[in-house]
Structure formats: C-alpha cells, structure tokens
Amino acid sequence: xxxxxxxxxxxxxxxxxxxxxxxxxxxxxxxxxxxxxxxxxxxxxxxxxxxxxxxxxxxxxxxxxxxxxxxxxxxxxxxxxxxxxxxxxxxxxxxxxxxxxxxxxxxxxxxxxxxxxxxxxxxxxxxxxxxxxxxxxxxxxxxxxxxxxxxxxxxxxxxxxxxxxxxxxxxxxxxxxxxxxxxxxxxxxxxxxxxxxxxxxxxxxxxxxxxxxxxxxxxxxxxxxxxxxxxxxxxxxxxxxxxxxxxxxxxxxxxxxxxxxxxxxxxxxxxxxxxxxxxxxxxxxxxxxxxxxxxxxxxxxxxxxxxxxxxxxxxxxxxxxxxxxxxxxxxxxxxxxxxxxxxxxxxxxxxxxxxxxxxxxxxxxxxxxxxxxxxxxxxxxx
Numbered sequence: 001x002x003x004x005x006x007x008x009x010x011x012x013x014x015x016x017x018x019x020x021x022x023x024x025x026x027x028x029x030x031x032x033x034x035x036x037x038x039x040x041x042x043x044x045x046x047x048x049x050x051x052x053x054x055x056x057x058x059x060x061x062x063x064x065x066x067x068x069x070x071x072x073x074x075x076x077x078x079x080x081x082x083x084x085x086x087x088x089x090x091x092x093x094x095x096x097x098x099x100x101x102x103x104x105x106x107x108x109x110x111x112x113x114x115x116x117x118x119x120x121x122x123x124x125x126x127x128x129x130x131x132x133x134x135x136x137x138x139x140x141x142x143x144x145x146x147x148x149x150x151x152x153x154x155x156x157x158x159x160x161x162x163x164x165x166x167x168x169x170x171x172x173x174x175x176x177x178x179x180x181x182x183x184x185x186x187x188x189x190x191x192x193x194x195x196x197x198x199x200x201x202x203x204x205x206x207x208x209x210x211x212x213x214x215x216x217x218x219x220x221x222x223x224x225x226x227x228x229x230x231x232x233x234x235x236x237x238x239x240x241x242x243x244x245x246x247x248x249x250x251x252x253x254x255x256x257x258x259x260x261x262x263x264x265x266x267x268x269x270x271x272x273x274x275x276x277x278x279x280x281x282x283x284x285x286x287x288x289x290x291x292x293x294x295x296x297x298x299x300x301x302x303x304x305x306x307x308x309x310x311x312x313x314x315x316x317x318x319x320x321x322x323x324x325x326x327x328x329x330x331x332x333x334x335x336x337x338x339x340x341x342x343x344x345x346x347x348x349x350x351x352x353x354x355x356x357x358x359x360x361x362x363x364x365x366x367x368x369x370x371x372x373x374x375x376x377x378x379x380x381x382x
Contacts, residue, residue: 066245129316221264
C-alpha cells in the first residue's frame with residue numbers, strides 16, 4: 001500500500017510539473033482543447049463548438065429579411081438512396097440544391113433545421129477574400145497588389161494582400177490540424193491570435209506558388225481590420241450580411257472576449273440558407289439584385305486559378321472542372337460546401353460533421369464528386 005501511495009505522489013507531481021511547463025511555454029490552451037473537445041466526446045473541432053467560445057455578432061437587417069424563393073418543383077424529387085446513405089454516413093446536417101436562384105431541394109438531418117447554426121470552418125476563408133474585394137471597392141485597400149507592409153511594416157515588402165488571398169505568402173506557418181503544439185491548434189484555442197500571426201516570418205519568396213496556410217487568411221483579416229478600422233464582424237455585417245438580406249444573425253468566433261480578434265481563417269456560425277447566398281453572389285459576379293457589392297473583375301479573379309500548377313485554387317475558392325463544367329466552391333474541413341456550377345445556374349450546399357478522405361493525388365474529396373453526381377441524378381428526374 002505504501003508503494004501505491006508513493007506512486008500516486010510521484011504521478012501527481014509529474015502531472016503538476018507537466019501542467020506548469022505547458023503553461024510556462026505557452027501551451028496552456030491544450031487544456032482548453034481537452035475541455036471543449038474531448039470532454040464533449042470529440043477528438044477535434046466540431047460543428048456546434050461555437051457555443052464553447054467567445055463570439056462576435058454579425059447582424060442582419062430585420063427590415064431586409066429576404067426569404068429564398070422556392071422552385072415550383074420544391075422537394076418534388078426525393079434524395080436518391082445513395083445521397084441519403086452518404087448524408088447519414090457522414091453526419092450531414094443540411095443539404096440544399098438551388099436552381100436558378102430558387103431552392104429546388106432541401107433536407108435537414110438529425111435535430112438540425114433551416115435555422116440551425118453550425119461552424120463554417122474554412123468556408124470563412126472565401127468570405128474574408130470577398131471582404132478584401134469589398135475593401136478594394138470601398139477604397140480602403142488599393143488593389144490585390146498592395147503590400148502587407150503598408151499595414152504591418154514588419155513583414156517582407158514583397159508580400160501582397162493578393163498573395164495572402166491566393167495562398168502564396170511563403171509564411172512559416174504550420175498547417176497541421178492534429179498537432180496540439182502547431183500554429184493551427186494555437187490559433188483555434190489560444191487567446192491572442194494577433195500576437196501569433198505577427199510572429200510569423202516570410203521564409204519563401206511570396207507570389208511564387210500555392211501553399212494552403214490558414215495563417216494567410218488570418219493575416220488578411222488583420223489587414224482588413226486595420227484598413228477599415230472596423231472589426232471583421234462589423235464589416236461583414238454592413239458589406240454582405242445586411243445588403244444580401246440574410247435571414248438570421250450569425251456569430252464569428254473570437255480568440256478572447258475583450259478586444260478579441262475573429263478567427264478569420266474559420267468559424268462563422270450560420271445556417272445553410274444564408275451560407276448559400278455567397279454562392280449566389282459569386283454566381284452573379286458580385287452583383288446582388290442590381291447592387292454591385294464587389295467588382296466583377298475581383299470575382300473573376302476569385303474563380304480562376306492564379307497559378308497553372310495549382311489550377312484547383314483561385315483567390316479564396318477551390319476550383320474544379322468535374323463533368324466538363326467550370327466549378328468553384330467554398331470548403332470547410334468537415335465537408336462544408338457551397339458549390340457553384342455557373343453553366344447550369346446551380347448551387348449545392350452541404351453542411352455537416354464528416355468528410356471522406358481525399359486520395360493523395362486529388363485535391364477534392366470523394367464526397368464532393370458524389371454530391372454533384374447525385375444532384376444531377378435528381379435533376380434528371382424532373
């Protein structure tokens with residue numbers, strides 16, 4: 001028994017030392033991750049975790065609360081068995097098909113509804129790049145070629161805001177999602193994301209090649225914040241949420257409560273119908289019912305590749321030519337999609353908690369293709 005108590009004493013001492021060292025070296029946020037994720041039955045971030053963080057309100061306009069029109073064929077065709085099976089397998093919360101600016105099909109799973117908020121994850125990157133387009137149109141930023149150093153002098157003068165938007169910064173950011181000591185984990189769980197970003201160095205010549213780094217979008221968000229002298233949530237509200245008649249307020253996760261910074265690279269909590277409006281905005285080249293919110297030329301930049309070698313990414317949007325059609329889309333890590341197929345005036349929205357693993361040589365997940373295929377099978381029935 002004495003040996004057992006001695007073991008407990010040493011074990012408790014080891015745990016105490018470990019806790020002290022983690023906090024001393026700036027990794028105390030790991031315990032926050034354990035509380036938010038593991039103690040809620042998750043191994044990583046999840047679609048309802050916005051409730052566990054501080055958030056800033058993205059206000060809609062109650063006087064311009066615009067409903068999506070429903071197609072005359074609304075829900076007249078059931079989801080294919082294959083689509084329903086996939087949606088249940090991958091814990092889908094919402095699936096929408098929008099044809100010619102009208103909702104053609106929608107279905108919600110589990111306890112989720114049309115008003116349920118879930119985490120956008122990296123779909124927020126597309127929104128932040130759209131905010132860059134708006135800041136350029138509003139005159140806060142001169143162009144995609146404006147150097148980041150105009151706003152944060154410590155950065156390499158060759159680095160431009162367009163490099164951040166197109167994932168070509170050359171920053172020394174560690175994009176590992178499952179490394180608890182990496183930059184992404186610290187950005188997600190830490191309480192000073194600005195400090196983390198301003199510690200980054202440019203280690204490769206900017207503007208040369210695509211490398212997906214969440215730190216790019218966070219720095220871009222900080223540039224927009226500084227240029228506009230508004231929080232990202234305020235600027236998003238006045239730039240898109242209100243003019244586009246969003247049905248509901250949304251939330252943007254912050255790193256801390258007081259003077260917090262939005263997690264620009266992720267984490268807008270909203271619903272499928274409101275996320276879908278960004279698909280409509282891009283489909284109409286930045287025009288919303290006669291109001292040109294962002295320049296048409298900027299949307300063209302977003303929806304076309306910057307680099308021939310990485311033809312699967314533009315400025316803030318993923319790109320594909322599946323089925324011989326030009327496709328661009330917003331994407332989140334757990335299979336959040338707003339897919340736009342301009343040729344067929346088609347938008348597909350999927351929100352949920354699961355995604356199929358990509359093949360090594362493919363930049364798009366198998367479920368991305370499946371959602372498109374099953375949508376066309378449904379459309380062919382009518």
